[in-house]
Amino acid sequence: MFNPEIFFQVLVNGLLMGAVYGIAAVGLSLIWGVLGVVNLAHGSFIILAAYIAYVFFSAAGAPPILTSPVAVAIGFAVGYLLYKGVGRRVVSLDPSTSLLFFFGLSLLLSNSILNIWGPDVRGIPWLIQSLELGGTRIPLARLIALVSTIISFLLLYTLLQRTYYGKAIRAVVANRVGAASVGIDVDNVFAISMGIALGITFFSGTMISLVNPFTPSSGDGYLMYSFASVVLGGVGNIIGTLLAGIFMGLVESLVGVYFTQSISPAVAFIILVIVIMVRYRGGR
Amino acid sequence: MEAGKQRLKIGLILYVLLLSIAALPPLTGNTALIAYFWSFLQMLALVMSLNFITGFTGYVNFGHIAYYGIGAYTVAYLTTMTRVDPYVFIPAAAITSAALAYLIGRPILRIRGPYFAITTLGLGEAVRVIIVNIPAFNYSEGLPIAAYFTYNVISSYIAMYTTVATLFILTLYLRRTRFGYMLESIREDEDAAESMGVNTAKAKLAAYVLSSACAGVIGGLTAITHVYAHPGFFSITLNVSVLASLLMGGGGTLLGPLVGAGLFFFISDALLIRFPYLHLVIFGAVVMAVTLALPRGLSHLIYRYPKISGKIADA
Amino acid sequence: MNIRAVSTTLVVAVLVIAVVAGVGVYLVVQQLSTPTVAEKPLVIGFSISISGDFAVPGRKQLEGIELWKDWINSKGGIYVKDQNKYYKVELKYYDDKSSKDEVIRLYEKLINEDKVDILLSPYSSTLALTAAGITEKYGRLMVVVGANSDTIFKQGYKNIVGTYTPASKMLTQAIDILLEKVQNPSVAIIFKDDAFAKSVAEGAKAYAEQKGVNVVAFEMYPRDAKDLSPILTKIKGLNVDAILGGGHYEDEVLLVRQAKELGINVKLMSLLVSPSLPAFYDALKETSEGILAPSHWEPQTKPKITVGPSIDEFMTQFRQKWNSEPSYHSAAAFAAGLYITAAIEKAGTLDNAKLRAAFNDLDITTFYGRLKIDPATGNQVGHELVLLQWQGGQKQVVWPREVATAQLIFPKPSW
CATH class of the missing domain: 3.40.50.2300 (Response regulator)
Structure with missing residues (x-):
């Protein structure tokens, strides 16, 4: 017996969580697409931002939605400086070696978080409420996360489409050598891309702190979702990545309600393999 | 090429040295030493087995752990069913892992580069999730086997020692034969290799199956030593550590796994014991420093200092 | 000096020597049997x-x-x-x-x-x-x-x-309460993909079925789950009297939060481990009201x-x-x-x-x-659990009644 009320709830759940998965993956997609390196420390950066939001909340009562612009600024600075510091060398390494670099960075980050804030579970008890709309519950914090995600994503998109640096970034993605030959400072574009990517990653971390509890080791789970979203949506394709995240959220929600949630990671894996096979058959 | 030969030579010397030293602990009867060396040999064996696919063909594999876990469960499950000595089932672990690797490898090895890496990232978790949903495997608790046989630290050691020796011979074989060169040509440029008449699909699959079967054996032996097969075998952290060891040492070589596993094992162990709270922070920094300073792996130091290493090799 | 005086002196001297020797020997023996401090710890x-x-x-x-x-x-x-x-x-x-x-x-x-x-x-x-x-x-x-x-x-x-x-007994008290307060209760047991959580859940299921409680859902969720709305939505339609189970920290806090967001009201909700720590309340504040959990000890x-x-x-x-x-x-x-x-x-x-x-x-x-242990298995049989409940930001012991510090709030207030 099919219950349309539950079905609608399932779709809403999936969309709301999926948007968070999606925005969390955009930064990973950008770094991978522009700089050609796979940021294995992505999950640790997300959780670092969640802790930043937590600090603002517990010290000043500021909800994550107000902290997020600050987190974006911090993320941009971290990314820009990271590139200026060691990123240039990391980008010149072969892909598997740069993976190793980010593995080290992720150990360093997540264990520093553990030593600074301790192992306890943290959560931000702000707006744990929901709207009721014709039998469907819409959690307010998640709704805010969805709306902020859409707004920030549109801002990012405009930035990439309209501004000089955005165009330069796209030019570098399309053809690195060509971009350099028309006078684009590729090195600077890389630094700014890394900044933007970590900025949006930090933003997603504050959104995660808005909707979910977290611990210093929570990053691994988000890293997995992000990888799947990037590969499904296309490396460097930020719209694809966002939509893939939403798709993952919907699949998880549907499988969980109409089958069993315990098996959903395996289902996600099988879908991932099928999509990759079709999409990148014999590809790069 | 000259340096490559030297490295092979040094590798040979070091392995013979290692295998001679590693033969000593059982003679001393010091079980602490035996257990400690066993852990190192296990790590080394995992790195050496991953080398067949990731080192030789350049396919970064995060799913190695899936076959390691399958080997462990095969041995434990058969032991609980038959109550026979678990070592009997080591070949079964190899066969199960190889068969599954063949089935899974056929589709996923068509995917290339980072896409392959990310796909395999989900493999271990997917296998784990399927296993913990199977009642016969006792869900999330796994299969303890202590009640079914008498554990003996010496036989466990000898088994792992033999595995490392076998992997050494296999690596040597790959370094010397056409099959090995085929794999290396895939790593250098897969399309070029194909256009030169190399059946890359077949070669990759063979390397993947070989690598996975070895992982199955190591998993089976580990389950015997742990007297327990459990979902923790599918640990992405272990997979990343094995991969990091291989990359730190330098893939596709004989010397690389030994140097990488040695450094990874002894550095992380020393830090763990001295700094219970900060060891992972420090280790992360060490890994970053190594990649920035020696991007091609430690065993490539020989390229940089061919004269010194030549002398070591001649000595 | 007469003989008498000599003999008296002798007797006294002998007595003195005897006493001194006796005390001395006693002291020496005493010294010998006093435990020493071992040189090695x-x-x-x-x-x-x-x-x-x-x-x-x-x-x-x-x-x-x-x-x-x-x-x-x-x-x-x-x-x-x-x-x-x-x-x-x-x-x-x-x-x-x-x-x-x-x-x-x-x-x-x-x-x-x-x-x-x-x-x-x-x-x-x-x-x-x-x-x-x-x-x-x-x-x-x-x-x-x-x-x-x-x-x-x-x-x-x-x-x-x-x-x-033992884990299998961790939710039995919650089931006892339910049996006492509700006729023909129905429960949903949900648990994390983890050896401990599974052991508790199986114990609870066996106990519930033995007592005639209707277990309408028995479901596992993945250990890295970041969204528990699927499993909760599935339960929502079943209208159970109680939700029992959980796993560890991140997932249990998420479980409570999403149960409220999805408006799943039950008469009793008992988790496994996280409510015993202050971080649970910090992460949920008033949403923690009425949540139960077993505890091995409370001060x-x-x-x-x-x-x-x-x-x-x-x-x-x-x-x-x-x-x-x-x-x-x-x-x-x-x-x-x-x-x-x-x-x-x-x-x-x-x-x-x-x-x-x-x-x-x-x-x-x-x-x-x-x-006190069961000699055959070594499992603990002497120790008793208490059940705690978050009430107005305080962690109270509510069960068994002999050690309760506050009255059990039942049914759990709706969100």
């Missing part, structure tokens, strides 16, 4: 999760053991009869990163290289089960603390001793102590040393130390086999509660 070895998934309870457990070490050493140490010596206690521990691979290696090391005298288990059922495989191999005693999956005690292991109430309970410090002493010393509040993990770890002390004093030896036998007849009550 007694080493208690274990691995503990300082990092990784079990870092929260692992660190709390470690704090409890460290405090016990200080306490017992301030009392002069542990007396071992067959050597007539007092042993100071030392701890030897390593971070196992919450990983089974590390546990294997570290227990091999503790046993063979560090040669520790007595072993404690790591925190968590999954790690303790792994460690037990090793200690059993060497026939070494391991006192299991911070782990209670029934599977550990069903392996036929002969050298383990439990200190927690408000007042057992009739036969061994060790009083609760107040323990609380004061703990706060002094660590500048934080103890949890049941800390209390149980301290009690495990007392348990070991009692066994050594009873057995009069450090021989592990004899110690294990000494535990069989031991029945003590510490500030943590009663401790």
